[in-house]
Amino acid sequence: MRYRRLGHGPLEVSEISFGTWLTFGDWLQTSNSIRSVHAALDLGINLFDTANMYAAGRAEKVLGKALRTSGRSRNQYLIATKVFNPVGREKDRGLSAAQIAKQLDRSLQRLGTDYIDLYQCHRYDKDAPLEETLEALDRAVKAGKVRAIGLSEWPVEKIQLAAELTSAHAWTPMTSSQPQYSLLWRKPENAVFAACAEHGLGNIVYSPLAQGVLTGKYKPGEKPPKGSRAANNQKNQFMETNGRHFRSDFLLEAVAKLNPIAADLGITMIQLSLAWVLRRPEVSSAIVGASRPEQLAGSAVASGVVLPPDVLARIDAALGDVVLR
Template sequence: MQYRRLGKSGLQVSALSYGSWLTFGDQASTRTVETCLELAYNSGINFFDNAEAYANGQSEEVMGNAISKFGWARDTYVVSSKVFWGGEKPNQIGLSKKHVIEACEAALRRLRIDYLDLYYCHRPDPDTPIEETVRAMDGLIQQGKILYWGTSEWSAQEIMEAYSIARQYNLTPPTMEQPEYNLLKRHRFEVEYQRLFTQIGLGATTFSPLASGILTGKYNQETPENSRLAYTQFDWMQEKLERFKAQGGVQILQELSAIAEKLGGTLPQLSIAWLLKNPNVSSVILGASRTEQLEQNLRALDILDTLNEEIMDEIETAISPLQAIDA
């Protein structure tokens, strides 16, 4: 396993991490979750990602119970939570000081830990002043309940505003952002965020490396039964897939698969390794509901060094038609 600094901070996170979105407490059984967590940890992964919204808090409970069961030393892993969607009643949603603090306390109880290493604002909140959220996060840091705070899917302008407010009032600025980043979604990370990486040393823990499974190639024909896109609650993913196919996406995946085979890898491994070639990526969050998936994805590290300039150019040429649908 490789380890990278989280932006300009001193914290080191594994280049590949393991997240619970759409799996813990939902698609995967508790036993499967425990097996995947143990495999990840034994493979060198030290960062485990979660959120209050995942399975309505059940995801954090499952992860917390598993970590407690394994008895991992607290200084050997990094765990995160995110705040925004905590419920449907007033003050259970958003980034008000009340919800930020109460959501943190609830996450600590569910995860069965004394502090969060990373705490993210899951989305920007247009109804709460950014200064209020920054002060709430700084207060939690001063209390030792979180170590670093950051954002997820915020615009560069919003992140810079939070950073500037923190510097103006001698508060703790955001350390990291968690955006979607993959071969099909690139503009925000590579263009909009670029000055944040160079000017303030922002870290990045990216999610959806396989574009909700599209980059596995398993949806090239029909949607398999029991796959994520087979469930009605993921209709938005199905719509994304259809748009992708309409732009010649299947042929592009076939070209990428050929490149991967030449390197001795698979399409998912190539997609993940490509992300790791970007020096601004602190960690790529993997999501797997089976140990076989996780084992295969971890092997992306085996082909990382084969992605030389020539191979990267081949990948760029293959995906160039997708630039028009990168949204």
Template sequence: MEFRRLGRSGLNISEISYGNWLTHGSQVEEDQATACVRAALDAGITTFDTADVYANTAAESVLGRALAGQRRASYELLTKVYWPTGPGGPNDRGLGRKHIMESIDGSLERLQTDYVDLYQAHRYDHTVPLEETMLAFADIVRQGKALYIGVSEWTAEQITRGAALARELNVPLISHQPQYSMLWRVIEPQVVPVCEREGISQIVFSPIAQGILTGKYLPGAELPEGSRAADERGSKMIARWMRDDVLNAVQNLKPIAEEAGLTLAQLAVAWVLQNPNVASAIIGASRPEQVVENVKAVGVKLDAELLKKIDSVLEGLVTDDPRLTAQG
């Protein structure tokens, strides 16, 4: 495993993070989820990403039990707040002070820890003054319940405003968690330049485009049993890419992956890690062997000629409109 500094901070995180969106507490039985976490630890992954909304808080509980007994200082724990949790009361969502302060306590209890290393605003809340949100986050840091703060799927303008307020409160904003892959590059035109200026790193999710970039979906073929595209919820998330032109292009990436000595999935993860503003790529897994495979992308250097070949194959299929932030 290799490690990168998160933003303009002293926190090191693993180049590959393990995330449990759509798996723990829902799609994967707990024994299998625990096996995946153990595989991540064995592979040298020290960074674990979750959120209170995943499986309506169950994912945090599963991860807390899976990490029980590990030396707390040996791993970094990331969680998030914003989306509705619990019974859906009027203060059970968003970035108001009440929801934030109550949510961090619930997350810590479920994760069986006294603190998280990074607490993130899962989306931007247009209904709450940003000053209220940032002050609540700063108070959580000062209470020792979180060491650092970050955001997820914010626009460049929102990040700029949030970073300025965080500086005033002496609790710097150090991370942004967006969707990012060969096919989905909406952060490149505006978000990445702003984050470079503000000392903020990306911790990216869906680097293999929710399975599309593994090459397992073939044009005109039946969907693989148990795949995300065959799942009712998952199929809605990847519908935009389940087109013959995209699927054919992905198949055309195989020779490029082979040239680099990688599988398609490894190439996809390695590709996002070529961006110097990316500190870590989050992978999910339903089987331990998926963790073992994806970790092989660590430390891979893709030369400029190979990157040009990738762009040539995907020409006309890449989404890079910054207006689509938070719509991934």
């Protein structure tokens, strides 16, 4: 496993990180989730991403238990969680100072830790003054409850404004961004990556496998494999992003053309797809999930894989018009 500095902040993260969205607290047994976390640590993965609202708070509880029972000391892994959305039946939400203070303490309690390594604003809050949000996060860092702060899916102009405000007030700067990014979803390349590079933010990208589509397990005209995300009614809704369904036959036909490219390199489609997102210097880590511990090894070995220019050209030709830029 290789590691990269997360922006200009204090954290050094594994190129492959472990995410708990959709796989912790709901449809997987807790014991399987715990074994997956332990397997990730054995593979050199040190960054674990969750959110207060995942499975109504249960994802944080399971992750915290898994890490505490791993046999590793607290400084051997990094916990990243998020704040913004309501948790369970709670109606309160947002990034006001009061909400940040309240939800941070609750996350610390659920995770069973004294501090969070990376505390992220899950979305931008148009109803809370940005200055109030940034000052509250700065207080959390100075209180020792948080080491670094980040954001997820913020508009590029708000990323730039946050950088300007933290600099002007000498508050703790943002050190990370978490956008969706994959071979099929390249929108961060338009402006987000440049803004992050300018202001010292690293990117921890989610859905680098396009919600499992880039594994090659879904075939055009065929039912999804038993036990897959698409076969699970509860989770199938998440395979659509901004009106685009990742299981459209025309898209799956293009994705299938990646298989011989990966085979020529002696790697899997998973490794090809992860190496592709990691080719960008703006990307610090790619988040992967797992429903079983044994799935992680195939993702972890993508760290350090370099794709030559001719392979990148073949990939673009294979995908053609299905790419969203």
